[in-house]
Amino acid sequence: MLKENLQDVEERVACACARAGRSRDEVLLIAVSKTKPVEMIEEIYREGVRDFGENHPQEIRDKFPRLPDDVQWHMIGHLQTNKIKYIIERACMVHSVDSFRLAEEISKAAVRRNRIMPILIEVNMAGEASKYGIAPEDTESLIRQIAPLPGVHVEGLMTIAPYTDNPEDNRSVFRKMKKLNVDIRAKNIDNTDMSHLSMGMTGDYEVAIEEGATMIRVGTGIFGARSYT
Numbered sequence: 001m002l003k004e005n006l007q008d009v010e011e012r013v014a015c016a017c018a019r020a021g022r023s024r025d026e027v028l029l030i031a032v033s034k035t036k037p038v039e040m041i042e043e044i045y046r047e048g049v050r051d052f053g054e055n056h057p058q059e060i061r062d063k064f065p066r067l068p069d070d071v072q073w074h075m076i077g078h079l080q081t082n083k084i085k086y087i088i089e090r091a092c093m094v095h096s097v098d099s100f101r102l103a104e105e106i107s108k109a110a111v112r113r114n115r116i117m118p119i120l121i122e123v124n125m126a127g128e129a130s131k132y133g134i135a136p137e138d139t140e141s142l143i144r145q146i147a148p149l150p151g152v153h154v155e156g157l158m159t160i161a162p163y164t165d166n167p168e169d170n171r172s173v174f175r176k177m178k179k180l181n182v183d184i185r186a187k188n189i190d191n192t193d194m195s196h197l198s199m200g201m202t203g204d205y206e207v208a209i210e211e212g213a214t215m216i217r218v219g220t221g222i223f224g225a226r227s228y229t
């Protein structure tokens with residue numbers, strides 16, 4: 001069943017890339033495995049997926065030793081500074097940096113372990129009060145502040161678009177994200193590369209791809225609905 005789900009997602013991704021005149025390898029599919037058991041992750045791994053997303057640091061810590069070394073773990077959820085220790089040697093990227101303080105703490109932890117953590121800046125593009133993320137107009141100055149930190153490397157932007165039944169509703173959000181990324185990239189801020197746009201989830205990843213996503217984060221579409229009981 002998971003295999004069929006994945007095939008369906010892959011087909012839609014390929015079609016969206018084709019519609020947008022983009023090559024399939026410009027878009028990384030991250031399978032969001034939060035709350036899902038290791039056995040299900042292994043099933044998707046066997047189909048060739050290597051990138052998995054989690055939103056709780058403890059889940060990365062716990063699942064990490066139980067899966068092959070070539071799994072790339074993406075930290076996509078809100079990260080508290082006291083939980084950085086769980087992911088600093090295990091995650092390949094933190095998608096959810098929205099403050100200087102968090103970036104500074106990640107940088108310190110990374111330097112202590114002799115690594116540089118790739119990060120994305122989370123933008124609250126739709127201005128939803130319930131969401132984490134920095135306001136679009138403050139994003140460039142936050143990046144300028146974070147860029148000199150030795151233990152992190154800013155590689156682009158991430159957003160969680162509003163929940164909606166109609167993915168077209170989010171097209172303008174994705175378009176504004178693309179523009180913000182292009183505008184900031186054009187400033188050529190030292191020690192940043194702004195090559196990634198992490199946007200699009202089960203309900204809207206096709207529109208996100210059409211609008212320039214380089215990473216999509218798909219949970220329900222691959223693993224089925226989550227139960228939090």
Ligand SMILES: *Cc1c(COP(=O)(O)O)cnc(C)c1O
Nearest residue numbers: 032055076201202217218219220
């Ligand atoms: C849960 C989650 C996703 C995946 O959501 P689905 O709608 O299940 O695809 C993507 N991004 C973030 C940050 C998440 O927390």
